[in-house]
Amino acid sequence: MSQPERQHVVDFYRRHPISREQILARLTAQRGHLDDLAPEDLFEHDQDHYGGLGVVDLLAQRAGIAAGVRVADFCAGLAGPARYLAHRYGAILTCIELNPERAPGAADLTRRVGLAGRVRVVRADVMRVPLASGCMDAVISQEALLHVPDKGAVIAEAFRILRPGGRIAFTDWAEHGPLEAGDYRTLWEGIAAQSIQSYDGYRGLLAQAGFRDILAEDLTGQWGAILEQRFAMYRKLREETRRLGTPSGDEAFYASYARLVELVQSGRLGGVRITAVK
Numbered sequence: 001m002s003q004p005e006r007q008h009v010v011d012f013y014r015r016h017p018i019s020r021e022q023i024l025a026r027l028t029a030q031r032g033h034l035d036d037l038a039p040e041d042l043f044e045h046d047q048d049h050y051g052g053l054g055v056v057d058l059l060a061q062r063a064g065i066a067a068g069v070r071v072a073d074f075c076a077g078l079a080g081p082a083r084y085l086a087h088r089y090g091a092i093l094t095c096i097e098l099n100p101e102r103a104p105g106a107a108d109l110t111r112r113v114g115l116a117g118r119v120r121v122v123r124a125d126v127m128r129v130p131l132a133s134g135c136m137d138a139v140i141s142q143e144a145l146l147h148v149p150d151k152g153a154v155i156a157e158a159f160r161i162l163r164p165g166g167r168i169a170f171t172d173w174a175e176h177g178p179l180e181a182g183d184y185r186t187l188w189e190g191i192a193a194q195s196i197q198s199y200d201g202y203r204g205l206l207a208q209a210g211f212r213d214i215l216a217e218d219l220t221g222q223w224g225a226i227l228e229q230r231f232a233m234y235r236k237l238r239e240e241t242r243r244l245g246t247p248s249g250d251e252a253f254y255a256s257y258a259r260l261v262e263l264v265q266s267g268r269l270g271g272v273r274i275t276a277v278k
């Protein structure tokens, strides 16, 4: 990834309406203070993917996550799913997150709810993961690999850090056929989508890395409705974040999101949940 491309992805999340500051401002407004926060207090605010806690449970099932299971969350964001998996399942999480504000933001939210012993945050690029080979039982990721130019490198890194028999389970955008050039440009400018895999493309990359038992579930139908609701949530959040003085996203984000909803609802772009075993 070139430096300007990396910076575009970083800047996109710097402006993103879901931020540590926005979550803390909301909690302060709701509770009057930030003392004695519990993990459950955050779950309504800190899940930056499509489908909320229900889909994190599904991913946990696919990845074999249970008490004591060592999990790497690739592109962990503010670590919402990681904290949920540590709290609800007793798993041990390592979050890999590129953004220089989101990584410390994730660590701060984790400390505030007393989960720092089970959720650690490493600021790094998922194309070069600073973890030892074979040290993880599971690798997960949600709605993030669209930002990463070399999906093959990410999948090879997941394979390397998993123990034999370890599982990968992730969700991402996937295209049903090539989009128009203008759509790739819109999705890059507004949502920092570097490249989009096809369903077969993902299967091929996993097989090439050495994964077996590859399952690809088409989520396009479910995502159509979820994205519409999410877009409405972002439009509301835009007003709220402006009032709070926290990042609101820019015009390109909202224009791009509108196009994303259309592309998914018309079935040209979709979602996929991939599961595989090392």
Ligand SMILES: C[S@@+](CC[C@H](N)C(=O)[O-])C[C@H]1O[C@@H](n2cnc3c(N)ncnc32)[C@H](O)[C@@H]1O
Pocket (backbone or CB within 6 Å): 009, 013, 046, 047, 048, 049, 074, 075, 076, 077, 078, 079, 080, 081, 096, 097, 098, 099, 102, 124, 125, 126, 127, 141, 142, 143, 144, 147, 148
């Ligand atoms: C949509 S958020 C998903 C966050 C989290 N998975 C969740 O569900 O709440 C995508 C995250 O991927 C991160 N990211 C993008 N490119 C990355 C890379 N190459 N390496 C690590 N993190 C990256 C972004 O900074 C952002 O925080």
